[in-house]
Amino acid sequence: MTTIQFRYSILLACILCCSSCKKFLAIPPPETQLESLTLFSNSSAAVSAAMGLYSQMMQSSLSVSNGAATLYPALSADELYNTAANADYDAFRSNNIQFASSTGLTRLWTFSYRNIYHANAVMEGLNASASIPDSLKKQLRGEMLVVRGFHYLCLLRLFGDVPLITSTSYSINQSMPRTATTEVYNQVETDLKEAYNLLGFAYTAGARTRPDHFTAAALLARLCIYRQNWPLAAQYASEVISSNRYALNPVLNNVFLSASNETIWQLSPVSTTVNTAEGNLFIPSSATTRPVMALTSWLLDAFEPGDQRKTSWLKTNTVGGQPYAYPYKYKVRTGAPPYSEMYVVIRLAELYLIRAEANLQLNNLTAAAADINAIRNRAGLPNTAYTTQPALLTALMQERRIELMFEWGHRWSDLKRTGTADAVLQTIKAPGWQPADTLYPIQQYELDTNPFLIQNPGY
């Protein structure tokens, strides 16, 4: 090889090296993840995207959809108290929430919006997809609308006006101010009504672990009593009750079993060791251990004599001579799959109480009394003795208080929506109680990162 050839061959090698730059940089997407466009061109992947939301809802113990929406309002109201000092629980129990940083607020707020984003992302993916069959699109969209609506119902009841997020665009969402409660309710109503029309009448996966048409109807009924739309509340509740798909479980101990026919929608646990986060938190490890949460004397005193719910849904441990009654609706503390208990989101008993309340407000007293009695009789109590509208209303709220105790914060919401929170809590929760405590504060981080968010009054 002459020197000239040698030099040219080197130059050629250099040129070859420098070509095809763009190709070298075009790398495939990561093997273990799916690009949105690819995902929503495949039906089973799209189903997985929706299933992922349920899995996420049950992934973190005591996130909003897995215990927090029960626990914190129960502490803030008059249902439960924590038996040992705990800064997070103490703050909610004493209605003195430090919004600078609060585990409870993170569990309620952050996880709600994480799930809402997920639902929005699935819906946007479905909208953009050309290859997923319409029937599946409708089904999944309906389910996502139910989940989104459900989360907004939780948020509204805890925080008042909240930002209404209906897309995945962070550039829009990051500066979204609070939306008026009415407007959020309107959105929830629209969502649930759409889902009501989109969703089929059969459970997609046997165990009622995904919402269907009647789930939408049941949540619409719940929404309607919050909006005091009594006729519609009665209508939706009736539809569910008279569908004959569900029945009040005659055995109180079986109401929360995963096979219970009373359940309208339940979330399947995903943990390999725990069924429900509530069962795991509330039930102490042994008969001699002090439970973490115990019933307040106010709730214990509210039971009528002979109420079987006091024996079926409560249990007592005596530690150091002091009895501690603890929630025992869920009876499984630990357990591997198959799960004997799942996390019930909405069940038929609530629908009876909703219809009763609607009928009372509409002055259909007999029908209302019948529904109240259905619940009372199941609990081993006689028919209600009251006949007048105000008396029956009081009886109804009492029934809600016991039947739905430490379940999704119903007591806390009922006190607020009936305007009785102040009257009830002022005396028993003194001196910490202030009227403004009915709404939880927004965490400092959220206020800092979104200057358009305004703190709730009183914080």
Added chain:
Amino acid sequence: MKQLILCLALLYPILTSCQPITIKGSVINEEGTPLAGATISIKQSGKSTLADSKGNFTITNTRLNDTLIVTAIGYQTATVPNNERGLISITLRRKITQLDETIIIAYGTTTKRFNTGSITKITTAEISNQPVSNPLATLHGRVPGLLVTQSSGVTGSAVSIQLRGQSSLDPLLSRNDPLFIIDGVPFESGNIPSNQLSSAAVNPYQVAGTSPGGLSPLSSINPADIESIEVLKDADATAIYGSRGANGVILITTRKGKAGKAKLTLNISNGFSRPSSSMPMLNTAQYLLMRREAFANDGLLPNTSNAPDLLLWDTSRYTNLQKLLTGNTARTTNWQASLSAGSPGTQFLLGMAYFNQTNVFPGSQPYQRYSSHINLRHKPASARWDLQFSAIFSADDNKLLRTDLSKYFGLPPNIKLTGPGGELVWQEAGISYSSLGFFNPLAELLQPYEARNNNLSASLVLGIRISKNWNLRVSTGYNNLTTNEKSTQPKASLAPENTTLASSQLATALRSNWMAEPQLEYNGAFAKGKLQMLLGAAFQQRQEQLTSIQATGYSNDLLLNALSAAAAVTASNNSEQYNYQAVFARLNYNFGSKYILNLSGRRDGSSRFGPARRFANFAAAGAAWILSEETFFKNSLPFISFAKLRASYGVTGNDQLGNYRYLDLWLSTTNPYTAVPGLRPSSLFNPYLEWEKNNKFETALELSFCGNRIMFSPAFYIHRSSNQLISYRLPNQTGFASVTKNLPALVQNKGWEFQLTATALETKNWSWKLSANATLPSNKLLSFPGLETSSYNAIYTIGQSLSVIRKMKYTGIDPATGLYTYEDYNKDGSISTPGDLQVLGNLDPVCYGGISSGLQYSGWSVDIFFDYNIQKGTNYLAYQYLNPAGFMYNQPLLVMNRWQQPGKQSAVQRFGATAASPVFTASSRLLASDAIYSDASFIRFKNLALGYDLPASVLAKGKISSCRFYIQAQNIYTFTRYKGTDPETKSFYQLPTLRTVLAGIQLTF
């Protein structure tokens, strides 16, 4: 005839030596530059003259046998015999001073004299004097502009490195790490913690201003294998690394073999370590006093629910948790062997080492590292090519606990930890520790964590000489870091009431990286100057595969290491790829050894950006003027032996964001839902990501006095980073807490750096060298469009530093109520944020650096080193925001200076017992106030190295060519007024840096 000529030749000098002759000549240096002002004298007659501006001189009346002595400042004296032709050219060689030592730069070498960029070199001597296992830890205080912070005293823990200030807005979300290059190959793991699982190296409580911790990937490199570390700072030095030079470049060069007789070096040392500082805590008597006073203050009676520690527990028990949990002495063993040999054509070096260091936690958790190193150079005598190969391989095994036990210093000192038989205790008097949020720290000893790293880094450089001026060089390299982690939690280590079953976690990370860089080099003359050109291309691919496995429900603690014995196993994995491509060029022109111009540019492409925004251009210019080569300078300032003025300006970039951030990706959920696999959005995505650009300007003066005995260099720099790539904080209502995006904010880092080295004494037996450096940084947010409506509105203020303290002003303790008070800044009658936030200074270091002294007397040497940092830092009050003094947690002894009765002045508010107490509200505001910051300045006696070399006369009889005994100590004493444990880690519940003393012997055969 031949004889006659020989005769004449012999006679000729005798004949001519008597005749006076005139010598004409010139004096030049090695680059051919005339040396004006050089002195030429005749040894015999003492006659002398000076060279003129062109280096020419004439001396008359000399004799043939005379000897010329030529001297010039900064050059070696030349002795030249007279030449009969009377016209001679004399080349003077530079004195080999610090100025002419080789400095490694990007794709080449230079000297301090001709360097146009800002580079600090750390030599092997400075590295080997320090008994540390992580090479980054050797840089503490030694490089102006480089702030090195140890995250914890746990072996193998991360060391954070920040060059010339924070440029990124959110240091917790975005990384600001320099690029690390080992023998030309990017060390892609960089300084990002290598662990996936949590361990004792992770900071248990992260409060603003403390490091998150983790395991450092660089600790797998044996510092003894390092020849030098060069820190490249300005645009001129780093722009050729284009995209990745924005935060500086750290070049690590490994040791090389030398030609000559085979040399075997053995180095053995042993030592021990203890925590360098501690914070006295309350003993039981003081603790009980605090608790009872708290209840009295709140007007509450202690009951079994709120005060089991007072009523149900043994109040005469006392455990000094600090002593129990971190009181062990850690042991260090270090064995090194290396063999170096070679001929002029081939040289090699082989090294092997073993390092073992235990922890200060109870029990033995050794960190062990086996490392080997090979370096080979081959250049056949008459061939056009040469080859250089180097590889380091290390296997380390870091056995730790899962949690830093310092986390538990806050447990009540009368807590019962063990029963009469030494068994773990989980409750006392029916009150389980878990119901109080406590955990028995001794159970942590049963939860081991282990990280094993295998690190291979190899490079091969093939050089081909194409012609006299042109060279081709092809560098190829590969590195691979494999991390295997294992963490187990046996049932015996868990509270009996805990539902969690015995579990284990396994994690594997495979990170590999290959690169190839063909380069074409030209070296030649151009218009009376020296021209160097470099053209090159770079290809690089990085792959990362992460797997993690969680297994729970082991029925038997003995089977914890067998996955098949677990009731449930969940696994996740992730795989990422990063491709990178560049072309680059550099042009260096040196005119007359006085004026040097250096231009560099690079076009980069990175797969981390979307297809439309992958490429970007970066360039820099540097120039230097060696003033001391100018005649006017030599005449007017003869005491300055060297002076150089240099300046550089350029643009560098940053692509340190995660991979695939421009794609909308979904990943698998941890668990399926009703047996159907689930998917979830992995993060917010941004298809519009583009390169971050950093503009850097620097100017510096380099001066040497008294024949280079004193060297002083002030430097001034301004770095401005714009279009920042950051993890932008978002309110959670967006679904996530951050998104990666470009932010048009402009951040400026400006500062002065000073470096002084002096040879105080230099005689046959004595040598004393001193050096000091100082950095005075300043950081400012110049602009941030839309700050007021952005998620950073409550954190940053335009015109202030990024570490601005925007908090409520702490106004001391109200003498009447005994509570912490804060200024009502907006005078609205209530203390609230953000209305009461105000700018109260910043957390940037005011000044930092180091001071060193090296004294040698015949075989003895004493090296000492101090580092210092004038700064503010997070103090112990930061940990009181949730557990105020008086609650069921132990506190530092400092809290005894609390408010007791109206009118009392104190540093800590009155004790309070429960969350209903006003004490709780007052202290929950601490974190939002400036009370948690106080002076954290320190001067640390960082390093002491004593050595003694046996004199050659003693060794002469044996085969040993040198024998050295040494003692080294690290973190010896810290002078500080800091209210906390360690002003460096600034974390109260984290193991402080360790004080280490080590003794050893080094033998060379």
